[in-house]
Amino acid sequence: MLAGPAWPHSTPPDHGPDMTLDRIAQDLFSALRFYSRLPTPAPADAAELWAAPDMDRIAYAIPLAGAVMGLLGGAVLVLAAWAGLPEFLCATLAFTILVLASGAMHEDGLADTADGWGGGRDAEHRLMIMRDSRLGTFGVTALILSLLLRIGAVMALMAAFSPIQAAFALVAACAASRATGILMLRALPSARKDGASATFGQPSHKAALSCALMAAFIAALLLVPLFGLAAAVSGLALCIAVIYMMAGISRRMLGGQTGDVAGATQQISEIAFLLAVLILA
Template identity: 60%
Template sequence: MQPNRIAEDLLAALRFYSRLPVAPKAQGAGAYGPPDLDRIAYAIPLAGAVIGLIGAAMLLIGDAAGFGGDLAAVLAVAAMVLATGAVHEDGLADTADGFGGGRDTAQRLAIMRDSRIGAYGATALGLALLLRVAGLSQLLWAAGPLRAALTLAAAAAASRAAGILLLRALPPARADGASAGVGQPSPAAAAACALVAALVVIVVLVPSYGVGAAFAGLIAPLLALFVMVRLSQRMIGGQTGDVAGATQQVAEIAFLLGVLMFARNA
């Protein structure tokens, strides 16, 4: 694959997954529309790594400034939230509200589409932010700033692959909406996405912590994906863009906690 093609697909993934000022190569009515997942699926973990590196840079800056692990971790997570426009966090909150407050599939989908946030969504969002910050802070203490920063980038890559694999595993729960507009990636595209994410995880974690941590970094997002697939299938009979965003959040937390178990002994 040509470098120009990889760069174009990476930029397309960043346009879709972030608020970074990445202009499309060609202007037009569809320039900012849904991407072709079959084309760019392999680049989505790379886009996640770029977003993770933004958080990693803030983590290193906060640590170098002497802010301490907790504040450095807050800055890192805040930078990633700002870079993405909180799109994944919004999906997590909507999913928690729908799954927690709806009595049947139709009501759950209606609640998820409501822009207002309820008790389930606020609680899930607060807990997710706390877990990300606390996990990253502990990783900074256990592994040091550089390894913690690289781990954050790998977590961002692997967790976004989990979101794509969810879209592949389940059909859209409704005919309209974000996930229906994007469509399901083909088996080959989903496999390419998973392979690139796995390579990022292995390249980052094996030299930093060893094989055990790399295994945890591969398995933890898959376990999160499995739970979210089963839950979404039972609750709404398929997937939505909100559930994909929630899956990314859960997978990122699982990744950080999984690696943290090995970081203390590395």
């Protein structure tokens, strides 16, 4: 039986003044700079442009960044449908924009995790495979299935409801699934002494909570009026289930988590969220 994640408690550091619109905008831009390739205003301190973001500070803004990217995909979905393109092409174009906007960051994590978990002999060997930039059979298969499942879910939402409703579901899925990556980093210690996950460290309890609450707020705001409370709750519940599942497997396979595992968790959560909305709406 898979063990669930451990949630250690810590006192988060003080990150300065109370929240303001300027602070929210700065944190959103910082999250977008890290999680996407979208152009953003340059920070006041030029060094911040290339520095690793403070995850404890921007954690709440990560679902917002996911929603921004989801809006791009949703807008393409609606425009393609308005142009009369078939549902398959509409959904495929939407995810093409999402992959371009994110630089395939999470897809890369999914492929590396699938290769490591599927082909490694032990934890050390799996971590070595995950660090290799070359793709194997497990990684390619995982990418194909991930894209097919997400495209198929959005197509089904378009057919069952409307392109606009499908677009809102996509935005909510992008926001909620981005939060699961941060919660995965919180759930387990880093499996490596170096790498992105070890560099950022585990987010504080307060940061993880703020990220989860923002994701839940965005999902409820977008889904409850269009699909009902059950769809929103089930989508979020499945995201939580994915975190526990991935944390249990990652603990057994690697002895902790990595940035790749966080990316894989986001991908699987996005699929689960979309399927939950489709089934429960």
